[in-house]
Amino acid sequence: MNITVLGAGAWGTALAISLAAKNQVLLWGRNQIAMESAQIERENQHYLPGFRLPDSLKATADFHAALRHALDSNDGEGLLIIASSVSGLRPILKQCAAYPLRNVVWLCKGFEENTRLLPHQVVRQELGEQVLAGALSGPSFAQEVAQGLPCALTIASHSPELCRLVVTAAHNPSLRVYSSDDVIGVEVGGAVKNILAIATGVADGLGLGLNARAALMTRGLAEISRLCTALGGRLETLMGLTGVGDLILTCTGNLSRNRKVGLALAEGKSLETIIQELGHVAEGVRCAQAVKALAFELNIDMPITEAVAGVLFENVASRDMIERLLSRNAKIESN
Template sequence: MQQTKNISKITVLGAGAWGTAVAIALADRHDVLLWGRNPEQMAETAAARENLHYLPGFALPASLRVGADLEAALAHVIDAHEDEAPLLILACPVAGLRPLLQQLKGRAIPNVVWLCKGFEAGTGLLPHQVVLEILGETVPGAALSGPSFAQEVARALPCALSVASTSGALRERVVAAAHGNNLRVYACDDIVGVEVGGAVKNVMAIATGAADGLGLGLNARAALITRGLAEITRLGVTLGAQPGTFMGLSGMGDLILTCTGDLSRNRRVGLALAQGKQLDTIVAELGHVAEGVPCAKSVRALAQRLGVDMPITDAVAAVLFEGVAATEMAQQLLARDPRDEVA
């Protein structure tokens, strides 16, 4: 794959921690505009040259423009010439994807790249299915996913990601724009596998955090991660994914990071559940979205509908939504009948 060194025009829609980190990482090489929907927050960010609410402690590059004017943010890429390789990056949570796409519908969007991970609540759709439903087939789309904490990307620490799309041209464009310095980007055509891995690993991180919080040990942690990968693969293959995708960055890589890294919000949810805290309290204390919480409900419903065995997901959903204690969750998983490992 031949890479270009041309400067791209990039708009990042969504000024949370991850959107801000991606904008910081790309701004030293490209013409980047970061948009947020809250005018007061964006004015504060512009004045401080730092996202004090979602990513404090990381200075914004001087070249990075920030603002709350959606029309200006979209014009930055819509009005760009093709040789400026425009990219529109959506950095919202899954819950905000459909409302944001509705604002893009009918516009001359060159392409969309989304960073969100999860299933849409209510519909059970993956992000690429939501994009297709709203924007249709005329707008090329890609998922950018993988093991990545916003704070480390903002610090320019090494990170590897996968870009998945059915459009080879868009995959090449994202790689050309994002690959470099401490970011490595690998191309993949299995968008279902990449999205399923990125979504369900958050549920497994809640389970692993709960196990660690209960003091069940490193052996239990390794078992949960491994059997969690088996669950993710079963669901993904049923949905049409390629099995090998789950051994890559957006499968095993993201799973390991989210289950073991102290910066993982979903892991912290599990740790708090082990302390007996109520879900409302946990979410309020986080102050950020923990995608594994709504995802657990969506994945359990989808797995039941498809007849896919996902005992860890079932156990996490029972703790989150049915008042089952984390200790009981662990006991239920340990009491399961034996089975062949590859089944």
């Protein structure tokens, strides 16, 4: 199958490497010099150094060629995967709108900052209803996927046809792919867990212990659940890979960018410094403000999200954030 991955960051590159095991994959990136280097040196030296690009994986900065590759599949079932950040999703979709696309998948997790829309809503606005579209999500660190270590993901789409296509294309001995029709549940779980990873990073950075981490994750899952059901998602989805699974990995794994943001905040570093040092997008940063505003609009109680947004954008000290959460009045746990 012909597959184009738009976005040559760490995750886009790692997934492209995995998909190239049994597909003809073209990886597109904006930086022509970087893509020419990746094609010649067989390595994405900037975003995923140390991992060889398979021979069946090609790299290019030619956007038209990248789109044509997905459209010209011999079996008629080409696949376009957008591996941008949430903020970069709409600009890429606007470029894609001129092409007769059929099968489109995105990897980003979050809410669009200004509109507070989920990715599937942005896709529908820009590409309409004619394309088969879905979110590929789940607990996954790019380095481990590129290394070929075991990983499980979920493709969420209202199209059974697209789900079957993605499972066929991506499923291999080290990557297991499940399917779901709960696009909202999958996207909300993937978005809000990044905010919670910042919170657990702060708590761990302050040395508050494993009990505090477990409490933040558990109460954070309650926040995800409230938002998920309010938006029309299903609670059972949050018990799976894109809910509890992704939450556990992102809050506890040291490869997590969002967890690293929290750890650095606990050290007293400014957000600007943290982002510069990180060198990658941490989706939880942009997502925090959008989710806080959405929770207010929907009258949903999300105190951890609100506290994280306070630290990121309102100069609230990390330790004050934790104290505010701990000083809240006791309540029934199921609420």
